[in-house]
Amino acid sequence: KNEVEQSPQNLTAQEGEFITINCSYSVGISALHWLQQHPGGGIVSLFMLSSGKKKHGRLIATINIQEKHSSLHITASHPRDSAVYICAIRTGNQFYFGTGTSLTVIP
Amino acid sequence: GAGVSQSPRYKVAKRGQDVALRCDPISGHVSLFWYQQALGQGPEFLTYFQNEAQLDKSGLPSDRFFAERPEGSVSTLKIQRTQQEDSAVYLCAGAPDPNYGYTFGSGTRLTVV
Secondary structure, X not given: OOOEEEEOOEEEEEOOOOEEEEEEEOOOOOEEEEEEEOXXXXXXXXXXXXXXXXXXXXXXEEEEOXXXXXXXXXXXXXXXHOEEEXXXXXXXXXXXXXXXXXXXXXX | OOOOEEEXXXXXXXXXXXXXXXXXXXXXXXXXXXXXXXXXXXXXXXXXXXXXXXXEOOOOOOOOXXXXXXXXOOEEEEEOOOOHHHOEEEEEEEEOEOOEOOEEOOOEEEEEO
16 A cells, blocks of 8 residues: 555656646645655655645645645746656655656657 | 765675665754665655664664664664665655755665676
8 A cells, every 4th residue: 555646657748838746645744745856866855845835946836635635836847857756745753755757858 | 064965876786795875964954764765666764763863663674774873963774785676776864853854865876786
């Protein structure tokens, strides 16, 4: 049983498209993180959310605690956005991670 | 430092060899996690420290895995008698507060041959 489910698993988009990646979870959380992982394994933390919405540049993250759902949006996508995007929830002393969404943005 | 530093960045070990992976968190980060990420998978929890105390080691896959953080700063993940299934990226994450502001290292990619 996966505590965190992401969709889609793979996503290919044309440069400039608006992208949405979804994350659903099944347990109570203290926080939800969106992470970006580039080839080679390096991880960058994009957002930490416990409620509402956050925006950073072209990235927007939202969370609905009642529905146990979060979305990551990328506006005006660019090839450099190509990466794996991972949703992670924190509950108690542990993180649970989704398996990631592999995004490829084509010029 | 400006971020969580992990070393080495890449490690190739012969099966049966012992390895030590280092995580140097940001100064003041009391919480520290280790994760294992197999190819094509999401990270899996290994262990959690609060300062020097290892509060949860339930994710360590076998007694060949050992983690320590003796002074509450740098942490070392040691794998004894490595096996091919240990090949993965090992990630470290730290935070000044258990509920906020986690920073991930870039990981150590371990390949056991």
